[in-house]
Amino acid sequence: MKEFLKLCSLLLAYWKRILIAFFSMIMVSIFTSISALLIQPVVDHLFIPQKGMDKILPVISGDFLLKILSIRKENYYFYVPVLIVIVFFFKFIFRYISSYNMNVVGVFVSKDLRNKLYSHIINQSASFFSSRPVGELISRVTNDIDKIQFALSETIGDLIRESITLLGLIVVIFSQDFTLALFSILLLPFSLIPIVSLSKKMKKQGLIGQKKMSEIANVLVETISGNIIVKAFNREKGEEKRFQQKTEEYMNASRKIAKIVNFTSPFMEFLGGVAAALIIYIGTYRINKGIISPGQFTTFLSSLIFMYTPIKILSKVNFNIQQAIVGLERFEEIMSIEPEVKDKEGVKPFPPFKGEIEFRNVTFGYGDGTKILKNISFTVKPGEMIAIVGLSGAGKTTLINLLLRFYDIQEGQILIDGMDIRDGTIESLRAQIGLVPQDIILFNDTVKNNIIYGVNGISEDKIVEVAKITQCLDFINKLPEGFNSSVGERGQLLSLGQRQRIAIARAIIKNPPILIMDEATSQLDSESERAIQKAIENLSKNRTIIVIAHRLSTVRKANKIIVLDKGKIVEWGTHNELLKKGGLYAHLYALQFPDIKE
Structure with a gap:
């Protein structure tokens, strides 16, 4: 958590854009919840109209929203589709604003980090450069900062936006049927098991992968800058093998990461399928007993389906954050190195030399x-x-x-x-x-x-x-x-x-x-x-x-x-x-x- 908060702290320099993005994310959540609620009046009044439904409808429902807007039931067939279009339009606008601002902040932060890192590297003493391969330093300025930028531009935005959206949809399902919602939420901890248990493995493999990418960069720098020597000694095939060995090592590290990451989504889908089967069974029983209306259950089920996308995105968030944390640690590792040769405190410039x-x-x-x-x-x-x-x-x-x-x-x-x-x-x-x-x-x-x-x-x-x-x-x-x-x-x-x-x-x-x-x-x-x-x-x-x-x-x-x-x-x-x-x-x-x- 401490490492994650340190990563998030990089955003504070651009807090105005973050506030705009955060407000837009809240609006996306609200409009997503409204789109789910509007399904209820469509089912209860337009598809299978039944009398007495008003008595069992909860306070938070599509009917309640339409009453606020003073829309009569006989006009639902026209206004509900119009409202759905309006809701999705505003959802699109606010999603664009949130994504754009998060991406801009990510670009700004990565620019700041690169400039800071380059400035720190270029001012190091000669011993610093003699002990580190050029390719490794290039990888830290490029690849590692790219990982941080992606996390700030995409991943943290996804984490906040999808979490807020998920929260809004949870409110919707609890408002439709508290008992059914409680049963659904009890299944949620099972979906967190792979995320929590695989975090350390993802971070470890992410560090290995970034080190292997540094080695690839180093081979590129050496062989391209020294291409005359490579050709003079007929080492093209040998260098090809060396490069292929490094890419093979990077591929193996990436495969291990892929195993971890790609296990999560299928597991989530499996849990989702089990949950959906149980919810349909229990929901049908509660409709037959007159506890909830068909529209309520459809809104409930639709909200669960809408929740699938945020949960799926959130299941991959951890991997990208772990990659960024590794990149940030490598960034801080270089930044912590002080130049061996530097000015003593309080010294002044030399006067013009005579030359002795x-x-x-x-x-x-x-x-x-x-x-x-x-x-x-x-x-x-x-x-x-x-x-x-x-x-x-x-x-x-x-x-x-x-x-x-x-x-x-x-x-x-x-x-x-x-x-x-x-x-x-x-x-x-x-x-x-x-x-x-x-x-x-x-x-x-x-x-x-x-x-x-x-x-x-x-x-x-x-x-x-x-x-x-x-x-x-x-x-x-x-x-x-x-x-x-x-x-x-x-x-x-x-x-x-x-x-x-x-x-x-x-x-x-x-x-x-x-x-x-x-x-x-x-x-x-x-x-x-x-x-x-x-x-x-x-x-x-x-x-x-x-x-x-x-x-x-x-x-x-x-x-x-x-x-x-x-x-x-x-x-x-x-x-x-x-x-x-x-x-x-x-x-x-x-x-x-x-x-x-x-």
Whole structure:
């Protein structure tokens, strides 16, 4: 019940529409009851007219309604059909109003939940994304919220409307024959047995089903985004089997749910048949004894038939609510996760940086406890260009992740202009650092919008100037719509080199005092690489630049080169100094340029 009330509480933000829907549901119930009552005068006065019926009719009856409307019995043949049409017309109007408003509220709430969930996800720390499959997160934002929306739009509306309708019809049957109605109601608890007993099973299977759907989404994301690898390794058949296995698992979970859900309706029909047989037998006896009129019994029986639809709908309500509760629990599970990296309370934005960077005894390891960086210390002066080199896995990119506060250090300090990077807002820190990542990501938008991503108020002349500096202008001008051309999903309409140059332009256009280049020229040909290196030299004036590179040709002119190995700084110096030392740097250089002797 607590979980159900929590689900219903989502509707409170749109209480005005809920009130309109609730009022309309009451009106639907009233008109449904009236339609049942109008059957009595049709049978008693038009089909099988009998004298003395007025003496045994209850207060709440079709005759009573017609008397209120001052309709004489001789005119029943005309007015009763007209009234039936009017009643069903208003029932249609109010049912439409109630359904429309509940659906609109469901759409509004799902929009709010999706926006809230996406906002919470996008503001999470890097560790959050590294530990969760993309497909699972997509499923939570789409499939889980869909379950909640359906429950709010349809199921809760059905629950309220059909319950009120059922209540109105119960009043009608009790008004016609209290004894017969009491007997009918005694059968009702039997119909609740499968609903109550199967609730926990439905919730459990619903959770399994939604997890399996998350796995399907994850396979889709992996294989569609990695389709080139799938094709290159002839894994189409293998991935088909993997996908079919996941859909098979989802189907099995759905079959178990279907067994539970589809048991309820036939069981209800069976109970309804038993009840109808007994009621007809007892009702016929009471008519023969003159206790009730044929019209009363027909109204009673019609009301029971009308009750079948609400009961049938209500029997399926529980399943949809359990599905929504699972979706809400999964929603709250994500919402309860706080970002590991966040602003300290009361911190203010950093002032403009001059560009001095200091790593002071920095130690860091990821979630498994393995230390990636061990007691790292170095200083970069404003306007210097330093390079960080080393074998794969040495910790080069981790240094950058820490400087940008994608992760927080566990020991030591990182200082910019003497200020600990944790003592200012994350937004003001990242706003002053330009990043060209190793894994180039462009968004499915225009070239222009990818270049100015995250920056406002940039003039067209500035965009062209930056494109020219980063060797982008020539190829952009050859695109069908120039700067307004789409780059496609993840930039797939451009070559790797073109994507990399767009990424460099995106970092430079911020005019940041600190620029980080993580393998920024790895996809460029030699000519473009030389042009970018020249551009970097021009940009290095009054700017601190950190270059991470495997290709050592890109770091020769750095003011300082730091060599990492197994998370430690093993040597540092200029290109020539490191070659003279004959250490790891000289070894790496010799491997890349075996024919060059310096």
